[in-house]
Amino acid sequence: MSLKAFHVVFILASLALCFGMSAWAFWQYSDNESSSQTHLLLGTFCLISGICLGIYGRYFLRKLRDVSYL
Amino acid sequence: MKFAASGSQNGENRMQTSSAHAHAPTGDAHGSHPHHDEGGFLKKYVFSTDHKVIGVQYGITALVFLLVGFVLIMCMRWQIAYPGKAIPVLGGLLTSVFGDLASGGVMTPDLYNMFGAMHGTIMVFLAIVPLAFGAFGNLVVPLQIGAPDMAFPRVNMVSYQCYAAGCIVMVVSFFIPGGAAQAGWTSYSPLATAIPGMGQTFWLVGMVLLITSSLLGAVNFIATIIQLRAPGMTWMRLPFFVWAQFVTGFLLLLAFPPLEAAGLMQLADKVLHTSFFLPTGLAMGGELANISGGGSPLLWQHLFWFLGHPEVYVLILPAIGIVGEIVACNTRKPLWGYKSLVYSVLAIGFISFIVWAHHMYLTGMGTKISTFFQTTTMIISIPSVIILTCLFISLWGGSIRFNTPMLFALAFLPMFGIGGLTGLPLGFNYSDIHLHDTYYVIAHFHYVVAPGTIFALLAGVYFWYPKVTGRYMNETLGKIHFWVSLVGMNLVFMPMFYQGMSGMLRRMSDGGAMYSIAQTPNAIGGLSATIIKLNEYVTHAAGLLALAQIPFIINFFWSISNGKKVESDNPWQATTLDWQTPTPPPHGNFETVPTVVRGPYDYSLPGAKADFVPQNQNP
């Protein structure tokens, strides 16, 4: 597996983390009696980061179209 | 010689070609050092990146530690047979080194524990694995696959250096105050953490170094076998030994890191006073220990045996590989069921990762888990039996040459068979309740490792010695060595089955005298006088075994300069590529890249000129 392929795997894992974590933060914000503004901010921040990463991922795949996955 | 293969030339020509090769730039590590072989003694023998030199380094170091481990157990055997009596010959030395631990030349229980722990550690991690994997693997694998060297020569050198550093740490630990580790080679927590002194810390540091060495070695071997096979050397044309080493490499690669993790955690327990393996409410020395608690002693055992069981196959697979090579060569016929052998070795590799908890039936981990591991344990015996059966059938109808390597290889088969079959009652959790932690266990695994693996390794030493030195080892001394060793091994380990089944436990520094009927006449299940008396016989047999090694040691050194010279580069008239090189192989191994055109064991091919056709030749 080349660096390119591993990078795709890595970005996918990061995406899962970003969206998972933003879900976690929103859940903490809504569910908990002692929820704080931090959780709301954190959730939004992770959501935006995830979207940015997704856009970057598309750009990356296009840019390195000619490089082998092996 | 008529049979001489393409690589065979007479002495003078060889000298020229090998020196010509020394000046040729050879790939990765050597590109910047064109005069690699002329770097003086240090560069040539100590900091060499040549796989053959590293193999010899591994071999010599490991053989020395094989002897050290043997001396340790001889001291212990004396104490078992004659508890409280001064050890002859070595007693004075022990007193001067260990002081109070061996006052008057008598072994104390602490010293017994220390020697017991270090005997296991040295034999497994410092002697047999380096000999089987490091020495034979390094020497033979690149030659057999037709490669000029390992894939990463410098990593190979670092691997040996890590091993040497680990050896030094282990040896030094004997001489620190309090002595070496005492908690057995398994180092179970909390015992290992509770014993005062630095011995266990040294053990752990040594283990981390040895594990690093094994990891580097394993990466190197697997990469070499995948990448550096000569043209035409397809997977199913690989000699069986290479397959065995390939699977061994994966076992080391994937099983050792969990022990490294466990070692780091135990080191933290010891140095940073964490509680990874120390439960809540643990008492040490009659007082509640000042720790946070909450840890799990079972965790250590799981992590240890996750390495520990694949490690058993690390010990046996290279041995099986060596025996396969020697059997094929000396029966002058192909190995029977080559493909079954290969698939069995692969199956063992996979299954060995899911059998580890059969060492832990008595820990209270639960009957359901025990049942699972009992099942997998029974399943893994199937490929083992297939391998043994294939090797036995390979003998059928062969015209066997009974030279020393073949004798050792032949003895390996029934000895390993006994070791394997006596393992079945230990694999069933019901019968294991009776046999666990008795001498039966000791007899079982020593049958696998001592007359099993060590015989195969000795066979390998006799077999490849001519390739490394250009001379045979002496046959007469070799045969004396073999027959006395065979008798000695069986006299040592066979009685232990009986002792174990009668209930004699292991790791008792008085050889069970405390539980004998003589001491407590009314004890239920006390050990009879016969059982205790057997200790003496076993110790005498161990003495015989020790004497049997003297001809080997003499033979090993004497033959370097005085052994019978080989008639050709292929003295055993073998087919594999390791014999198609000059003797000894120069730096870079082959003059030209060999092209493989056939399978590994084309002996007695109908229509061929000779009774063997090397892998790189047409008949």
Added chain:
Amino acid sequence: MEIPYTVEPRKDTGLYNAKVGIWLFLASEVMLFGALFSSYILLRVGADVGEWPRDLLNVPIGTVNTLVLICSSVTVVLGWAALKQNNFAKYRMFQTITVLCAFAFVGIKSFEYYDKFTHYQVITKDGKVYDGHLHSRTAEQVVLQGHEIDASKGKAEGVRKAQKADKHGKEIVIKTSDIQKIGNYGPKHNTYMSIYFTLTGLHALHVIAGALVIAYILWPGARMWKTEPERYANRVEVSGLFWHFVDLVWIFLFPVLYLL
């Protein structure tokens, strides 16, 4: 004979030697961290009720650190891609950012460590539990900025409740003569802290090692770009693979240690 496939890939495997080597090494690393993750699970399952801390670590700081690592992985790949396009200057810029990111990560991590080493828990002789950051400590008394803990449902659960109710707490003065046990949140505080320090410490060592390798290839080892550009690009790729693995470990470590 030269060692083949040091630069160009072998036909049937499609790989050069170093790539096979690094992947095998990473497989062993997976087992190393896998064993520690398994230990985490076993220790957590076996912990006494209320003694496994939750919400103890600072999530925003951890998130920033995660982003730092993700960024560094992106720059590693872009640097390698630039090298493949023969743009050495761009490669050097990206890899410099990678190394800086590694330093930033280790810096933030050491700040977190420092925070834990100054976080104390005190048990007094009458059985009360106090928890907070150390303000000052003299021979006579200890001053904590924190809370008194209701330890009836476990100390860790008590700390969590108190911190939820009031983040900063108040100043607490405890006489040395009253103290039965005092200790910071170092590795020996409890099994959670032990596995936290072991996992993150081992990971930090990997980050430092990876950064050193990348920095070596970037500056002292850059001569090779002139003599053997392909081999140099391979080196960058192999170090990048290691770097990605280290970052991927963090992607798993972070939610396990900070969020769950």
